[in-house]
Amino acid sequence: MELTDKFEIKIFILFLLKNIKEPLEFSMINDIVIQDGYVNYFDFAICFAELLENGQILEQKRKEDSHPVYVITPAGEEAVSNVQMKLFTTVREKALRSALRLLAFYKTGNRISSDLEELPNGYMLSCKIEDKDKVLMNLQVFLTEKYYADKLRKNFDDRAENVYKGVLSLLSGDVNYIFDE
Structure with a gap:
């Protein structure tokens, strides 16, 4: 099942960021969001940019390198809290499980x-x-x-x-x- 509605894709991105609870580089967020095939890269990139522009995701600069990291803002958390149930439970659970596993693999270098x-x-x-x-x-x-x-x-x-x-x-x-x- 692929998400094609921009509203659903934005909810999906915010849901994952809210539950991961740590700053991530764009490439990591991209890998997490598209890995299960629910969202394609182009839709992700468009929706991510809109969430950033609307203040639901915040870019943070890091001192140690030139790659910024991104976090969900309070406005993004509020938005996703009100509508996250619109995503199928199976989509939410599988995507979050996959996201946490991928994040663990990256942290250990696997x-x-x-x-x-x-x-x-x-x-x-x-x-x-x-x-x-x-x-x-x-x-x-x-x-x-x-x-x-x-x-x-x-x-x-x-x-x-x-x-x-x-x-x-x-x-x-x-x-x-x-x-x-």
Whole structure:
């Protein structure tokens, strides 16, 4: 489900900023807002600029570098408090969960990536988790059906940390209900 109404997109942006509760760079806010596919980049950029212009988001300069950070203002908090219920509960919950996970990944330096490459007889799904210094997991799976490949990719993108824990559990034998023993 993609949000296309500017009012809904603005509510969505303000809702996330209100619940994250910390100053963020534009690129981080962009990544958080568009990661689940509810908002496209162009709509985000337009709505973000309007929220900034209307005083619902405030730009703050930082001393340590040239990248400003942004916070929700009291006017933005009041606006979103009155109308946040207009966003579907599932959209709010999933987006906030994804936002907090992405923020945690960025803070620890972890990055997730996935790629789906079309091959002559199917698809190669590549899933990777990296931190600042090393690759934590690099997994490739060949799949014959595009629908299934897309489903697995989406699951990895939504729950990379759980996939990682699951792989470790399976490899260590801690999850042995799958094995015939």
